[in-house]
Amino acid sequence: MDRYDAIIIGAGHNGLVCAAYLAKNGQRVLVLEAAATAGGLGASREFHPGFRASIAHSVSHFSQAIADDLQLASFGFDPASDPIPTIGLGLDGNHIVIDGTKLLGAGSDDVAAYGRYCKSMHRFADVLKPFWLKTMPRIGSANFADLAAFGNIGLKLRRLGRKDMQEFLRVASLPARDLMDENFENEILKATLSWDGLLGAKMAPRSPNSAVLALLYRLSGEARGAHAIAAGGVNALISSLRGAAEAAGVRLRYNADVARILISESGDGLSATGVELRNGERVEADRVISSADPKTTFVNLVGVQYLDIGFTNRIRRLRCDGYVAKLHLALSELPLFDGLQQPDGRLIIAPDMDAIEFAFDDAKYGESPKNPVMEIVLPSLHDPSVAPDGQHVLSAHVMYVPLKLQGGWTDAARDQMCERTIDIIARYAPRIREQITGQEFLTPADIERQYRVTGGHWHHTEFAVDQMLMMRPTYGAAQYQTPVPGLFLCGAGSHPGGDLVGGAGHNAAQVILG
Amino acid sequence: MNSADPYAGERLKLSPFHPRQRELNIRDAWSAWNGYKFADYYYDAEYEYFCVRNTCGTYDICPMQKYEIRGNDAEAMLNRMVTRDVKKIKVNRVAYCVWCTDEGRMIDDGTIFRLANDRFMLTCGSPCNAWLEKSAFGFDEVQVADITDRLAALSLQGPTSFAVLQAMGLAGTESAKPFDILTLPFHDDTLMVSRTGFTGDLGYELWIKPDLALRLWDELYAAGGDYGIQPYGEAATNMARLEAAFIMPAMEFNEALRTVNFEHDQTPFELNLGWLVDFKKPHFSGRRALLEEKRRGPKYTLTKLDIEGNKPADGSYIYSNRRCTQEVGYVTSAMWSPAVKANIALAMIETKYLQGELWVEIYYEKELRQYSRVVKCTQKQKPFWTPARARATPPPNY
Structure with missing residues (x-):
């Protein structure tokens, strides 16, 4: 042996x-x-003949x-590929486009505020930055390396200066809602910016203590929170x-x-x-x-x-309870979203932070959300091999879909949630239904079973x-x-x-x- | 219920033996244990103590927590929870055990009764439901049931205890060795008898369905009349157990799950219970921490002291010299022992000072005046009270 x-x-x-x-x-x-x-x-696996998708659909850091x-790189992956913009979809075609530190589609006050917001968030995120590729120190250990690691956190914090340190400690435990309301006017902008603090989590904008920290944590990665699809x-x-x-x-x-x-x-x-x-x-x-x-x-x-x-x-x-479902659509052609020339980016459907909160409210009591919020990506724009020529795959993280649905997940419950999700996409891409040639909807329970991960988390x-x-x-x-x-x-x-x-x-x- | 009692849920529960005990508790000296009305003493604590040491007494252990643990994984579940090797407990045998946190701090002590290959009873002083639930998680085939209210229990302790059981006609008790369990017929039902107790002397514990409890009491007292049987309460128990050097929660040890301050709880090694920790077992909860504790040596060691004079050293500090300049420990329990005729105590003493002299500063009161004296302590290796009859089989039939 x-x-x-x-x-x-x-x-x-x-x-x-x-x-x-x-x-x-x-x-x-x-x-x-x-x-x-x-x-x-x-x-990635085939969900419809000729169409492939994976649960993860972008790489952020x-x-x-x-x-x-x-x-x-020599095996075909380049993490330094251009980041894709994050687009907060508006019903009237008035979208918010966030491309790194550039912000389009918002008022001038918000644009100015966004510049200040990026600067301070990145400054705060840098405090967490050294830890991505480090083993965490043990609490209570007297080992020099452990103490040094703790010391380093303190030092990083202290280096922010008194004012920023106080602000960091305040902001890091803030609900996303308060942070956004303090800074911005545009509802779609607020919802879109808070998205990365919530994605994949059992948290909504009003949840205390964790969302901003999670957001900072993502921003502290090497790509500063930008999502990319190589x-x-x-x-x-x-x-x-x-x-x-x-x-x-x-x-x-x-x-x-x-x-x-x-x-x-x-x-x-x-x-x-x-x-x-x-x-x-x-x-x-x-x-x-x-x-x-x-x-x-x-x-x-x-x-x-x-x-x-x-x-x-x-x-x-x-x-470990997952709150994200996955929708995969096989499309006969590139879907058109009102007011978008090319659906190239992460498209967020969350009209305002209340929409996110209400979807979460449904899910936290074991119901499927009446108006799910979601993040859409078209992987076929970056990897033509996932769909036949000229055809496309739409991939969506749908929140908040509970692992433990009241009454349990049945085929009918899954179909209903899937149709509801497509209906919402259709508000922004009216022709989507005629383009669909195949579809798959995975609840957290499906993800748990098929991918052997507790809670589908x-x-x-x-x-x-x-x-x-x-x-x-x-x-x-x-x-x-x-x-x-x-x-x-x-x-x-x-x-x-x-x-x-x-x-x-x-x-x-x-x-x-x- | 017709008479709506607004405090119904708050009132103390009554033990199945209460109707008889109420008659005999002529001082109305009641306190409470685990929500049960419970006697401190019935007539006089010292008198009851002398009965336990010279004739026999009964002590109501209905309020003691009892859990039935059964199923194919019951042995594995308990074996991971307690520090002793449960595999070595044979059917119809009892073992004294302790269980610890991951950090090796003692949660509680108690006894495990092996009633069948896949059925155990665990008894302990404080409710343990939450820890048992945590301990059972992850085992497919184990059921834990709190049977405290479903099983009445009476401890019969003292030199004439065996004679009383004989007089009751309970055949088979003569061959029961210490920690044996017998199941005997009793009025178309069964009476479980274990040769166990908390007095360090000859004694038994009797386990029976609550609806037969009074019948058992009556037969026991009918048979025991000539053998000086007398109910005893918490006060006499505490005296007897101290002579036997048995530990008590909230005296010798602070239950780990109720301890807030860092290391104000104890490890089995500190309590002199290292013999209960079986490192031959590849795993049990707290093993890693206890191995480290054993390697390092316990910070404190529970020590048996024979103290000069006759003033009980309750609550006293222990010093390494007569001038009391170096404090090295504290007394956990103390009394003048009539049976041993010595001033005895259990004390937690910093292990590193055990090699040197030990002095105790005793405060006492005489007609409202406070006095103190510093006297020397002698360490004892054996329990203060260990009569041979406690181990003899068959035991003497006085």
């Missing part, structure tokens, strides 16, 4: 990043992927440093990571569904020694690295009998202040090591977590390589 230095569970982007780093440093690495292809939530280290789309990122991993010597196995992590028990305690697949096959390794979400990893794959009770309870209460666990930084996923496992010797985490449930970043995979590899 082959013996490996490391087995990585899951060939999502973090698993591939971690695998590539380890293999480049001479380790024998096996990646086991339950699905038939690599990519996880970034994997994949690390340039990782791309350089792994030479992803040539080749998300698919190019995944295939380049796969290429880099394989070139480094990583062995990838598909349809290899890990049933449990093997734990050896002895008088010296426990250690992870390998995995057992669903078909009963066992593979051994010196260490096991899981890119599965924390609940799946600890509760299902390890088993609570190997974990302390308090730790298990912290994993159990991680908030793309960030694996909610991005909230109590589940971020050195608390992600929880103390005791926030430095990629886990309480079980030989078992590590490298997925989105670990810092910096969420989105297509690669930070968790990179940081885990650094910890393992020492």
Whole structure:
């Protein structure tokens, strides 16, 4: 039987990043992927004959440093591609276009305010910036590196100066609603700017304490919050990571569904020694690295009998309920949105912040939203291979669609939500219905089942202040090591977590390589 | 209910033995334990203590929390929760156990009764529902039920306790070893007898359905009349358990889940309960922290003290010298022990000072005047009260 230095569970982007780093440093690495292809939530798959889509549809801050280290450019991915604009759609064709620090379609007061807003937000975001590719310090540790890391946060804060530091501490815990109301007049602008603090989360503009922090956190990435779709789309990122991993010597196995992590028990305690697949096959390794979400990893794959009770309870209460559904439309031609020459960008449908709040209100009580809000992208504009010639794919993140719908998700409930979503798109793109040749609507429950991620949550666990930084996923496992010797985490449930970043995979590899 | 009692939900619950105990509690000395009306003493604490040491007494343990844990995963679930190896507990045996937080701080102590391969009863002093629920999460085949109100229990303790059971005609008790469980027929039902207790002496605990509780009481007292049977309360229990050097919550240890201040709770090693921590088990909750604690050595150690003089050292500080310049610990429980004829105490003492002299500063009152004296303490290795009959099988039939 082959013996490996490391087995990585899951060939999502973090698993591939971690695998590539380890293999480049001479380790024998096996990646086991339950699905038939690599990519996880970034994997593209056919949803209608000839049409492909992935759950993730844009890349906002994949690390340039990782791309350089792994030479992803030579495998077909360039993270430095031009950012795409974010467009807040208006019913009358009066859209708001946000292109980096440029703002079009808003009044002159808002344009001036936006300049000031960008400046201060980026200044604040820089405080968080050094942490993307760093292992978080342990709370209560007297270790020099840990203390230095905390010191660095304090120093960064202090360097803002007294006034900005006070403002940072005020703003970081503000609901998005207050921040936007303080700064802007235009309702579509406010809704669109708050979007990135809310995307993927169980939060709405009025939710306290987390939305602005999450927004700042995204802005602190290397791309300063700008979304981009590289040539080749998300698919190019995944295939380049796969290429880099394989070139480094990583062995990838598909349809290899890990049933449990093997734990050896002895008088010296426990250690992870390998995995057992669903078909009963066992593979051994010196260490096991899981890119599965924390609940799946600890509760299902390890088993609570190997974990302390308090730790298990912290994993159990991680908030992992997804609130984003996915709509994929196969279109016979390029859809036309009123007042937009080319639907090239991230199109946000959220007429005002109340619209977002009301959609969330429905979902938080277990109902599907009567007027969903959403983010639309046309991946086929960047990667022609996802649709037949001249035809297109529309991909939409639809919020807020609850994981736990009252009465449960039935085909009828899913169809109703899908039709409701298309109706709303049709308000902005009136001819859309005649262009549809195929469609797919994935509720969080569908995503949970099909992509094996607890709650169907793309960030694996909610991005909230109590589940971020050195608390992600929880103390005791926030430095990629886990309480079980030989078992590590490298997925989105670990810092910096969420989105297509690669930070968790990179940081885990650094910890393992020492 | 016809008479609407506005405080109905607030009133103390009555134990199934209450009708008889009420008659005998001639001082009306009631307090409460886990929501039950509960006797501090019935007539006189010292008198009841002497009954426990010289004849026998009954102590109502209905308010003690009892949980039934059953299912194919019950053993695994308990084994991960407590520090002892539950696999080693045979059917019809009882084991004293402690359970800890992830940090190795003691949540509570209690006893595990193994009633079948897949069925256990856990008893403990404080409600443990929330921790049990957390402990059971993730195990597919385990059910935890709070059976406190469904099982009446009476502790029968003292040198004549065995004789009383014999006089009642309970066959089989003669062969029950300490920590054995017997299930005996009792009026078309069953009576469970365990050779367990909290006095350090010969004794049993009797477990029965609540509707048979009074019948059990009556038969016990009918048989026990010639053997000096007497109900005893919390006060006498506390004296007896201190002589046996058993720990009490809120005295020797502060339950970890109710502790706010950092490390104002205790580890099993600090409480001299390291023998309950089985590191041969590959995993249990708190193992990593306790391994580290064992390596480092406990900061404090619960110590048995024989103190000069006869003034109980309640609440006193311990010093490393007569001049009391270096404080090294504090007394957790103290009394003049009539049975041992010694001034005894349990004290938490910083481990590093155990090698040197120990002095205690005792404050006492005489007719409204306060006095203090500093006296020397001698460490004891064994419990103060350990009669051979507590371990003898068959036990003596006085």
